[in-house]
Amino acid sequence: MTERFVNVDDYAEAARERMEPGAFGYVSGGSGDEHTLRGNAAVYTRWELRPRVLVDIGNVTTATTVLGAEVALPVLVAPTAFQRLCDPEGELAMARAAATAGTVMCQSTLSSVTPAELAAAAPGAQQWFQLYWSRDRGFTQELVTGAAEAGFSALMLTVDLPVAGRRERDVRASFALPEDLPLPNLSQKLRREDFHDALHAVHDDTLTWRDLEWLRSVCPLPLVIKGILTHEDALLAAEHGAAAVVVSNHGGRQLDGVPPTLDVLPEVVEAVGERVEVLLDGGIRRGIDVLKALALGARATLSGRSVLWGLAAGGEEGVTRVLELLRREIELGLKLLGCPSPADVTRSHVRRATL
Numbered sequence: 001m002t003e004r005f006v007n008v009d010d011y012a013e014a015a016r017e018r019m020e021p022g023a024f025g026y027v028s029g030g031s032g033d034e035h036t037l038r039g040n041a042a043v044y045t046r047w048e049l050r051p052r053v054l055v056d057i058g059n060v061t062t063a064t065t066v067l068g069a070e071v072a073l074p075v076l077v078a079p080t081a082f083q084r085l086c087d088p089e090g091e092l093a094m095a096r097a098a099a100t101a102g103t104v105m106c107q108s109t110l111s112s113v114t115p116a117e118l119a120a121a122a123p124g125a126q127q128w129f130q131l132y133w134s135r136d137r138g139f140t141q142e143l144v145t146g147a148a149e150a151g152f153s154a155l156m157l158t159v160d161l162p163v164a165g166r167r168e169r170d171v172r173a174s175f176a177l178p179e180d181l182p183l184p185n186l187s188q189k190l191r192r193e194d195f196h197d198a199l200h201a202v203h204d205d206t207l208t209w210r211d212l213e214w215l216r217s218v219c220p221l222p223l224v225i226k227g228i229l230t231h232e233d234a235l236l237a238a239e240h241g242a243a244a245v246v247v248s249n250h251g252g253r254q255l256d257g258v259p260p261t262l263d264v265l266p267e268v269v270e271a272v273g274e275r276v277e278v279l280l281d282g283g284i285r286r287g288i289d290v291l292k293a294l295a296l297g298a299r300a301t302l303s304g305r306s307v308l309w310g311l312a313a314g315g316e317e318g319v320t321r322v323l324e325l326l327r328r329e330i331e332l333g334l335k336l337l338g339c340p341s342p343a344d345v346t347r348s349h350v351r352r353a354t355l
């Protein structure tokens, strides 16, 4: 018998076969012409690895630390909305698989369960809460306090969605959210048809750097700022007390025409130095993609679509397999690169491709 699931693309194909076309387009698509979406993945071919030989790789680990806590691989589960579109168990299945893999699950505000319910699904697992900030401050305060009380270990504020980008696949498919999809972390009911426009009523688009002070005063968790694409904003995040930044363009779903994240990473790392941890997401489909991000200074990466495709292809088990596939690819890559651990991957292990 031939093995069907050899790499992440195989899970994407299975997800395409299993999902309703509108939902698959929602998960897999980007904004505008999808220039940034394509760039996020294509950029990995523009960087090449520089392996060192005759290094003792008899004892290789893929484990590393993020915000001081150990993860079994340098891939975290990115926050993604509406996971029940992929599998009836949605976020709960994703959380259990992340726990099995020994990595962090970032829960989106746009999930079908509360932080307390997610924590109960995977007791003792590492979970971060991703915030879309409601216009109702009292509600926002309750939400982030609830996450802290539920045992979440970081608050991730997404800053690249003052309004939602225009995802043309969704427009063409007239994609609407199911009426029965619960969204308990929103201050009011979300219209199901043009839900991206409807987010405007819930999400505060007047926020500035100054508002972070209030957020930090009501939430004791370390703050991770997600959606940084310039060294200027990376520095502002550090100055405003962020513990980490995520170099992210929202998987090519917001402003089309921004650079692929891997190309932005060096300027951010150079600007912030050791002051904050730098994470990266966008286009991670292979273990060697992760190695290139580490070489350019990321502490770890996050995966959005790869794990969503795993969820759609096989529920909790599908996500577990995708994460294990990535872990094995990273392990093999580390061995062939001559690095006993993710922390040993340095800038000298990568160069720009010449062709």
Ligand SMILES: Cc1cc2nc3c(=O)[nH]c(=O)nc-3n(C[C@H](O)[C@H](O)[C@H](O)COP(=O)(O)O)c2cc1C
Pocket (backbone or CB within 6 Å): 026, 027, 028, 040, 078, 079, 080, 081, 108, 109, 110, 130, 158, 226, 248, 249, 250, 251, 252, 253, 281, 282, 283, 284, 302, 303, 304, 305, 306, 308
């Ligand atoms: C279907 C989908 C939903 C998403 N929902 C959210 C969200 O609710 N909050 C958020 O901060 N980012 C969200 N993102 C962006 C991801 O966190 C992440 O930045 C992106 O998926 C990384 O790119 P990748 O999918 O190529 O790995 C979403 C991405 C996708 C694909």
